[in-house]
Structure formats: C-alpha cells, structure tokens
C-alpha cells in the first residue's frame with residue numbers, strides 16, 4: 494500500500510438498466526497491495542460495478558484506468574478486446590462465487606492450475622506439474638489428487654482450486670465476487686483464512702464484492718458502501734464498521750449486530 498499511484502482508478506461511472514440506476518456517478522481507487530470490499534445489500538449495484546471495473550460491462554458514462562506492471566495507464570474501456578484479454582491473462586485474476594464459472598470441470602485439478610501457467614508462456618512439463626502440485630498444497634488440497642477431476646471435489650475444495658488456478662500466475666489485481674457465498678459457515682471460515690493469508694503473502698490488490706460484513710471485516714483494508722448504485726460511504730474498514738457516518742451504513746451494521 495506504499496506505492497504512489499493507484500493500480501485502478503474509476504471516475505464518474507453511471508449505468509442504467511431501463512429506469513433502474515445500477516451505478517450512479519461512482520468513483521473508486523485501489524492502491525497496489527490493497528484489499529477493497531464493495532459492500533451493500535442485494536441489488537445495490539456491487540456486481541455491476543465489479544463488471545464495469547473489469548471491462549466485462551460497458552458503462553454509460555465515466556472511465557476506468559488501470560496501471561499495468563510496466564507503469565502504463567490503460568483505459569479499461571476503449572482499448573479493445575485484445576488489450577482486455579492481455580490484462581485478464583497476465584495481470585488480473587477472477588474468483589467467481591460459483592467455482593464452476595472459474596474452473597474447467599472436465600480437466601484434472603493439476604491441469605486447471607497448469608494450463609494457466611502455459612497461457613503465460615510456461616512450456617516445461619515437469620516444471621508446470623511441480624508448480625501445480627505446490628499450488629494445490631498451498632490451497633490445502635492433497636497433491637495426490639492432482640489427476641482427479643474437480644467435479645468430484647466438494648464445493649469448498651472446488652473454490653480452493655479456483656483460487657490456486659487464479660493465483661498461480663501471480664496476478665497484480667484480483668476481482669472476487671462473493672468468494673465464500675454458497676458455502677457452509679465452517680467451510681467459509683477456513684476459506685476466508687486461506688484467502689487472507691494468500692493475499693497478504695503475495696501482496697495482491699483485491700476488489701471484493703460481498704454483502705457479508707464479517708467477510709469485509711476479515712479481508713478488507715478499505716470499504717466502499719453502496720446503496721442504489723451510489724457510494725454512500727467509504728473509508729478504512731474498522732472506521733466504517735465501528736463508527737459509521739451514513740445512516741444506511743449504520744443500519745447495515747446494526748442489523749448485523751441485532752441478528
């Protein structure tokens with residue numbers, strides 16, 4: 494978090510689906526090595542924002558700028574499909590809520606990890622296999638299961654495999670959409686610990702969408718609170734959650750405390 498320029502910066506983002514404003518004049522910055530959570534209720538615009546920030550969805554207005562490893566500032570919208578594909582392959586990672594969206598279920602666990610290395614130029618079979626085994630270990634999957642298909646894995650294992658597949662190429666910025674959603678509470682807790690350790694160890698910048706305050710509290714340095722497409726509050730996680738200024742954030746926090 495010490496670098497002097499944001500890795501991602503968005504300004505004036507607006508997006509409508511018919512009469513519904515999904516995003517309304519949203520601005521946001523992410524610094525290298527920083528975990529930012531986008532927090533809000535269902536329908537507040539979190540997923541739309543993540544998709545616009547990663548170039549998957551065009552905005553009606555505004556711009557998103559990404560600073561790449563070479564220091565070049567790339568407009569996420571308007572640089573073309575090839576530029577976006579390059580970023581997705583070499584600089585970004587994606588962790589989807591449903592691991593099936595981020596894995597190839599008919600390719601072995603080791604293959605899921607190894608093929609990402611091949612996509613960025615690795616060619617030595619033994620080296621790729623060794624790196625895949627090491628990453629399986631890092632996400633607490635027994636490397637003996639390397640040749641098994643992920644469709645035979647539990648939901649928690651599939652999610653850990655998706656994380657290995659995403660992180661093996663050392664992306665600089667990772668987009669995560671409810672990465673622990675849909676899992677049992679005990680599985681969630683273990684996965685959150687694992688994500689936290691990996692993200693801190695690798696010094697990754699992360700943009701995380703969640704409706705779960707506990708997830709945001711555990712993982713994020715900074716929070717962006719959204720309501721009806723607008724950012725109503727942002728700041729350091731502890732400040733926002735312990736001393737919320739906006740009445741909507743106060744409501745969000747107190748409804749969790751009352752639960």
Ligand SMILES: Nc1ncnc2c1ncn2[C@@H]1O[C@H](COP(=O)(O)OP(=O)(O)OP(=O)(O)O)[C@@H](O)[C@H]1O
Nearest residue numbers: 510513514515533534535536537538539540541542
């Ligand atoms: N493809 C679409 N077509 C029409 N309306 C959409 C579309 N995608 C999102 N919306 C609307 O835009 C608003 C923001 O949706 P979005 O999915 O970004 O919210 P969210 O906070 O991620 O919600 P959830 O947690 O339920 O995924 C909602 O009112 C939603 O109904």
